[in-house]
Amino acid sequence: MHVLATAGHVDHGKSTLVRALTGIEPDRWAEEHRRGLTIDLGYAWTTLPSGEEVAFVDVPGHERFIGNMLAGLGPAPAVVFVVAADEGWRTQSAEHLAAVDALGLSHGLLVVTRSDLADPGPALADAGERLARTSLGQVPAVAVSARTGEGLDALREHLDDLVAGLPTPDPGARVRLWVDRAFSIKGAGTVVTGTLEQGTLRVGDEVEVGGRRLRIRGLQSLERPQEAVAAVARVAVNLRDVTPEDVPRGTPLLTPSAWHPTTTLDVRTSTDPAELPGTVTLHLGTVAVEARLRPLAGDAARLTLPHPLPLVAGDRAILREPGGHRLLVGALVLDADPPALRRRGDGRRRGEALTAYTGVPDLPTEVGRRGAMRRSHAAALGLDPSTAHPSAAHPSATHPDVVVEGEWLLDRSALRGWATALGDAVRARAQAEALDPSLPVEAARAQAGIPDVALVPLAASTAGLEVRGGRVWLPGVAGSLGEAEEGLRAIEARLEQDPFAAPERPELEAAGLGPRQLAAAQRLGRVLRLPDDVVLLPSGPAQAMRRLAALPQPFTASDARRALGTTRRVVIPLLEHLDGRGWTRRVDGTLREVVRR
Template identity: 65%
Template structure:
């Protein structure tokens, strides 16, 4: 299917033309038919002789309903532009062309209507001249009379040529369906409609609407029920899990957790110099319209702050409209949907200079380099390709990391560990979290890569200089004597007076534990690191099950040592309680 939006001044025959092409009345409301003008969006469809199916979004031409017009043309990629032969180019013709140009629509067809009432040639030549200066450029043109049928066969042929040249849609992408209508049907519940431009939608799919999760109960396209709909298509979606009053034009159906809601955008503007734009404008994207604050960055780039976040990505085209002056001021191409903050003096001008070469096509290497590191999921949500042949981008699990950032972090971490070792010989290492913060690494999962690049060591949850461990200083001799005693009597834990006499204070104990020279159990019990294994060899020789008293006697130790030691063995799964007083060795 192909979806084409109409455009043109009020009462120039857009709806009559659609009706003549399709046999369907696009005006849905009684007031529209009574007044003879389109107020809201209308829809109709037909099958061309080639078999291609075309759906038309019939937009209002009256100036009062320009917002509805922008909602209709926004999600489409082709336009059927209508000018009446007897009236020629008018005010809304110009505003509709400005909207088409702002969106960068390149595929279109000019139709001069009411050729039975006036010579169509002047209107045709005038419109073609105006088109030439816009994104439409040169387009096919046909003069018709919907009343007499004159020119209708030529229009059908021109439509065939138009749809043949339309770009193929992306069917495998994530879903972003802009809602243009929401209503309730008795027995079915909530139904929304929209133009499906990318991705696909199927019955049973779970989708996201704002903060809610909803389920697709049913689908309809061109008046027929469907199990699955592919782009490009007009689609009606029956939703379970949301009331019709909770969803309206401008809302979206999204693939869950696949989009980032952007509240700040850097864009390239067309139509006016950035410095001449009003500070407050209305941004139109898809079927949504939200107020934005405008901050110039350079001659043709500005920063937009949205009053309501939208799921926009680099490459999206927007319309900027001045609601006070009631006119379109230009189009905007999204260059960055996750731009850096502007904190320092001159930051806006520097950011403008950075964006001079931006094209709206996101580049992984450039985006990762700016951030230092980027989660794969975040890149995907921003529409940034996750694969790169650039050696400057390093893949680290769920992250993409800039090689220069890795080197910078490695150098910073080395300096910090060296400083720690010099200042605190008893604690010459940094914990993983302290190391991460010191080096500025965004996630602990990246630290092993940084440690390896720096040539440091990651051991026992700490980062060390190669071969460097705690320097015990004057306490080294006392610690060695304690280690000797524990080798001979592994369960004779030293008392506090013994430690004090050996010159071993709390800091020295902590350093020895970190270095793996002592094992600390609850209640301040200190043993050799191999004490649990040696205890197991003794306990395995006891009659099973055994009591605490039997274990204490076999280990030749005190209750003060036996209780935390046995609890330690329980915790490691080497022994197991069988009742309140007995344990067994787990074999």
């Protein structure tokens, strides 16, 4: 599949054109039909003469909805730029083209609509010249009438040529899907949609959303169920254990542990950053977020974001005036992990280095000097972009002393040193702590001197260790409860018969299960520990949900206590646990309800 965005002035026939090509109404809201005006993003698709499937993201043209327009244009690899023959170039034509240019889009097609109402020649010539002065360059152009159908066959042929020239994405690349819609379907739960730019999504896979790992329950593309969807594609993702409010537009769905979210960026702007306001709205993908802007030197600036985003060198963004409609400038991310600016003059020196540096130092020397370097640092230093961008060729093919892992370029000798130190640390822990013979990944990182927790699995694999449950283990070692094993088995057997008869503290102590033994049992996945010393089996919450779902909704804590056959000591922390997992929710101060999925 291929994905194209529309662009152009309001009421120049973008939605009408998409409807004529696909037979699908892209305007989804009653308000849009009432006003005859596209307000939000619309979606439609068709099969081209070559057999290729193409999906359209139809964007609003009115200046009041430019934020929605940028959300549709941001993830798209190509644009269909629309100008009406009877009106020619207009205000939003210029603004949409500025956005296209700021995002660096180089694949596109010019379509002059309403050719039955006026001679399309002047609009074709004028718009073609304007597009040629941007990142699009000279693009094919065609005149059509969606009302009469004239030119639509020629347009389909041009679309075939356009999609044939688009770059082929890497289906094995890490996923970063920017959500553009989130909604709930009865019986299915939460569904999010977006344009998958690279990588592959599969049913059953986990994705990282806001620091949580969520499992993909189902996939659709072009309203057809799929077991897997590879980029580029429009995709609908059915997620478990999340509500639509948890995944608003601009939320990224990520390959777990493959991205390094950042709040600080060094960028190159398309105009002097000293002329820009100190606070701007950053648009990238479908996200729009306020950022503080600090000019450095030349065309370089530093942006500080209010919360972390998974950005990398090479990402292109748009900066706008907060609260206004004026499109400001484009921004190219040079470094998504820049050094701190602590001393007087650091900003100027940093800006000069980013603006003036054009050399290409030897990659193994640069990486070896540091032991490890983020790819974003490599780009900022002027290293070959083909080795600095995550979707590019593997640099170790050219530099055998360099290992690539996610956002990092690593010196092999440094990696071997971390692996040795990590193995020593885990073996020492196993000898000293039979109850807890493993290290949390962050503690392992610190003890081995590894620069990023994302590199711990690679170092562990190099050392012949295992990473399980967020901890690093010796191979085949699972931990032992020692003398407390017999007592734990007795409590497990009782909870199998009565899942919510949580043992009291004296019974736990008599079984030899103090805080350290219980912590070890939880790490082994044998118990679930809740506040106030409430101990259940890990299956307890699921069993509770089956009983609570059978209650009249909403229900009180007393209703839940009776349904579960337990005490208030157990039911209150259990209900709070279910709330935290999103399985139940409070209706008011005393009532809860099961969240239907």
